[in-house]
Amino acid sequence: MRAMVLNAPHTPLQLEEVATPKPNEGQILIKVKTCALCRTDLHIVDGELSPPHFPLILGHQIVGTVIEKDKKGKFKIGQRIGVPWLGKTCGHCSFCLSHRENLCEVAQFTGYHLNGGFAEYCVADERFCFDLPETYSDEQVAPLLCGGLIGFRAFRMTGNAKKLGFYGFGSSAHILLQIAKFQKREVYAFTRMGDKAAQDLAKMLGAVWAGSSDEAPPTLLDAVLIFAPVGELVPLALKAINKGGSVICAGIHMSDIPSFPYRLIYGERILRSVANLTREDGEEFFKIAAKIPIHTHVTTYPFEEVNKALTDLREGKITGSAVIKIFTTPS
Numbered sequence: 001m002r003a004m005v006l007n008a009p010h011t012p013l014q015l016e017e018v019a020t021p022k023p024n025e026g027q028i029l030i031k032v033k034t035c036a037l038c039r040t041d042l043h044i045v046d047g048e049l050s051p052p053h054f055p056l057i058l059g060h061q062i063v064g065t066v067i068e069k070d071k072k073g074k075f076k077i078g079q080r081i082g083v084p085w086l087g088k089t090c091g092h093c094s095f096c097l098s099h100r101e102n103l104c105e106v107a108q109f110t111g112y113h114l115n116g117g118f119a120e121y122c123v124a125d126e127r128f129c130f131d132l133p134e135t136y137s138d139e140q141v142a143p144l145l146c147g148g149l150i151g152f153r154a155f156r157m158t159g160n161a162k163k164l165g166f167y168g169f170g171s172s173a174h175i176l177l178q179i180a181k182f183q184k185r186e187v188y189a190f191t192r193m194g195d196k197a198a199q200d201l202a203k204m205l206g207a208v209w210a211g212s213s214d215e216a217p218p219t220l221l222d223a224v225l226i227f228a229p230v231g232e233l234v235p236l237a238l239k240a241i242n243k244g245g246s247v248i249c250a251g252i253h254m255s256d257i258p259s260f261p262y263r264l265i266y267g268e269r270i271l272r273s274v275a276n277l278t279r280e281d282g283e284e285f286f287k288i289a290a291k292i293p294i295h296t297h298v299t300t301y302p303f304e305e306v307n308k309a310l311t312d313l314r315e316g317k318i319t320g321s322a323v324i325k326i327f328t329t330p331s
């Protein structure tokens with residue numbers, strides 16, 4: 001099969017002919033249709049995260065069809081499924097046993113420990129794959145698999161907060177804004193300085209305010225989600241929230257957080273991070289996604305142009321989500 005392979009950090013992915021993987025017990029073989037790009041992929045290419053081995057096939061927002069499975073498997077041959085970041089957990093550590101499998105001591109992640117979806121085929125443990133709402137196209141649904149559902153885990157940590165700030169208005173934020181609007185909450189969108197395209201998208205999707213991240217919002221917020229991997233945003237976000245509010249860092253990597261005066265977090269303000277997802281997060285998220293429905297704003301790239309997509313993401317040129325098209329023919 002053809003795969004875009006990362007052989008070392010700080011190098012472009014290489015288009016290579018590699019062996020098609022064979023499914024082991026409990027795994028399915030998937031013909032990949034689309035795979036959305038995530039900032040985590042960029043962190044791996046840029047050496048900010050260190051996966052356990054190279055060569056590695058990135059991509060953890062995989063949409064494809066099942067072409068081989070166990071007799072007992074829950075999916076059908078030909079069924080469209082989604083593969084997320086959480087690829088495998090142990091099922092018996094203290095985290096797995098307390099509904100926190102996202103924190104499993106030996107969790108394996110798709111496109112990190114396990115080969116991912118920037119390839120024509122991949123295998124996955126079927127217990128961690130999701131059935132996808134039929135109303136979404138292959139391109140539209142792919143960004144929901146990480147930007148949507150890990151974002152949703154972060155979003156739920158805002159509780160009943162009415163006024164929400166999103167710092168970094170990319171794939172996750174533009175999906176969650178639509179859920180926030182559905183739930184009649186107000187979103188204040190903070191973008192890179194002068195990123196008019198992202199601000200326009202935020203307003204078009206219903207943000208009550210959009211501006212640059214160095215601007216103060218017109219009102220104090222109840223909670224802020226930080227999607228951009230920029231530590232300097234943490235003190236800014238703490239300044240933007242009211243007493244009792246939360247700042248939730250939703251990314252897997254962030255540059256160092258500068259020191260800040262205690263008064264910024266005093267008043268029972270909360271600062272926390274979000275790590276990975278549980279299967280429960282995914283199931284709940286897709287229930288809501290089937291109901292709303294969410295319109296993902298997608299830029300597609302052909303399979304051979306994953307590197308171009310990564311560069312565009314690094315340079316802030318993507319508005320919404322980037323999706324790689326692998327097989328475009330019907331399954």
Ligand SMILES: [Zn+2]
Pocket residue numbers: 038039040041060085146147
């Ligand atoms: Zn991701």
Ligand SMILES: [Zn+2]
Pocket residue numbers: 089090091092093094095096101104105106107
């Ligand atoms: Zn575990």
